[in-house]
Amino acid sequence: MRQREMCAFPRTQAIRRLAAVALLTLVAALAGCAGQRAGSSSGGSAVVEIPRGVAIESRLVERGGGIPSQGDVAPDFAFTFANGETRRLSDLRGAKVVVNFWATWCAPCEEEMPDLQRLDERSDVVVLGVNRLELPEVIIPFARERNLTFTLIANPDGDIVERYGAKNIPISYFINSDGTIGYRQLGIMTFDRMQEQVDRLR
Template structure:
């Protein structure tokens, strides 16, 4: 009996390891976004109660930035995102800062930035994009194709970043 129990446990352990290590068909069906693929459209509310969709910005370069107020890297990169936005002709670059918290703290409702904060309180857009490490930013070109994914905070107004974005 003891030998049978050990054998069953060993089989279950092996199956568990294989299930975790091998992507399943169910995970592939979720269709997480990939660089080079069309960016999935979404519609989310702004802090002012307006509704914004990704598709309304077709023809513009869009940064879809997933963030949270408790994330220090998210907070640190926001000033450089604002400077980046100001370095482009008005309307040529759009930043959609998608907050993943249930409730956005009041201080961000008054934040002096030039871009919109969107609320994804239900986490549906975050899940669709697979944005699990914050900040997580998707660079979407004028045709709606994801060109880059940047995980972690960066200086968005660095000359190389600005040059790359202007080349899109």
């Protein structure tokens, strides 16, 4: 069934991650503050355009133990955009939040993206897409090609992914405005299902 579809993480992704560390450093170093553009001083070089919603770094703030469940306070994490702005999940207290774990190679995750984009356009909810172990230079073209504007967070170290138990993806956490977890969804969702769970949040 569609709501049960999930992807498992391929082992070759770790090799890709190591191979691309140098490029991540270059993107971060060249990122411009105002337009979040990265480029080189030589005239003919390509320009890397970083979509506004892509956070190029992230880290777990609250370590703890065990996979969080309904009623628990959602483990806090920080994410940094190319312009240097850093935010935390806990900064969003007072708003309903959906934290979705995904990857570019995961077909069910990609299928879910347009509906997550629609959901983020609601005024009463914030959607955060935490990527599973991929680097920003993989996430950036994916977001740009699909016109995704909600926040997509690179987590190549996997600390946030591990803390939330996102072994199989997609998996989504629906978080109440007080920061507690209201619901956890394993597998792909329809837009109606997303809206239903958001409407149940406090």
